Amino acid sequence: MIEPYFIQPSALEHGVYIIALCRLRGGLRVFRLDRIVEARALESSYEIPPTFDANEYLNSYWSITATGEPRTVKLLFRREVARVAAETLWHGTQTTEAQMDGSAIVTMKVAITRDLVSFVLGWADMVTVQAPRALQVAVARAAGSIQQLYAGKPAPPLASGSAPTGTEQPASPRLAPLELETPGIPVLADESDARQLALFPSGYVDDAR
Incomplete structure (x- = not known):
C-alpha cells in the first residue's frame, strides 16, 4: 500500500x-x-x-x-573535456572548478549508485574519480568486469537487416x-x-x- x-x-x-x-x-x-x-x-x-x-x-x-545516503563526489575532467563540464549542469548540487592545467573538478552530493557508475564509465579515461573511495572501487570493479567480458570474445555481428528489439511496455x-x-x-x-x-x-x- x-x-x-x-x-x-x-x-x-x-x-x-x-x-x-x-x-x-x-x-x-x-x-x-x-x-x-x-x-x-x-x-x-x-x-x-x-x-x-x-x-x-x-x-x-x-x-x-x-537510493542510498548522499555522499560528496568529486570527478576530475581532463582538459580535453573540461569545457563540457563547465557548460553542463548534471545535478542540482553540482559545482565546477577550473584548474590551472586546464582540467576541471566537478563536485556534487549524490548517492553512490549504478547509474552514477555508468555515467563515469561513459567518459572512459577522460574522467577520474577523486572521491569517495566507494565510487572508485565501484568504477574499477565495473571496468574490470567489462574487460573480462570482452577479452578475446569479439561480439558476433548482427544479421543483415536485423536489430535488437525491446519489450513492449504495458499501459499505465x-x-x-x-x-x-x-x-x-x-x-x-x-x-x-x-x-x-x-x-x-x-x-x-x-x-x-
Whole structure:
C-alpha cells in the first residue's frame, strides 16, 4: 500500500515515476508507473507532510530511481573535456572548478549508485574519480568486469537487416491512494559496500527501469 506524494516524468529513465510513502517498508520509495500491475483506490485518506520537498528529495540522487545516503563526489575532467563540464549542469548540487592545467573538478552530493557508475564509465579515461573511495572501487570493479567480458570474445555481428528489439511496455493505470501488487526483486538498500553495486538486477522500486 502506498501514499503517492509526487509524480515525476523522467526523460533520462524513459518513464513516469511515483514518489510515495510505502506503508510496507515505512519510508519513501520510488515506483515506476508502468510496472504497477494492479491498483485500486481505498476509502482511507492521507496528507502529504508539509516538510516534504520533491526538489530536495530528487536533488539527493543522481537519478530518480536511486537510493542510498548522499555522499560528496568529486570527478576530475581532463582538459580535453573540461569545457563540457563547465557548460553542463548534471545535478542540482553540482559545482565546477577550473584548474590551472586546464582540467576541471566537478563536485556534487549524490548517492553512490549504478547509474552514477555508468555515467563515469561513459567518459572512459577522460574522467577520474577523486572521491569517495566507494565510487572508485565501484568504477574499477565495473571496468574490470567489462574487460573480462570482452577479452578475446569479439561480439558476433548482427544479421543483415536485423536489430535488437525491446519489450513492449504495458499501459499505465490511473492512480489514487493505492494498494498494489508489483513483481520484482528488492534492490540495494545500503550503498556502503561498493562491491554490491554490480550484483543486483533491476528491482521493482528505486532502480526499476
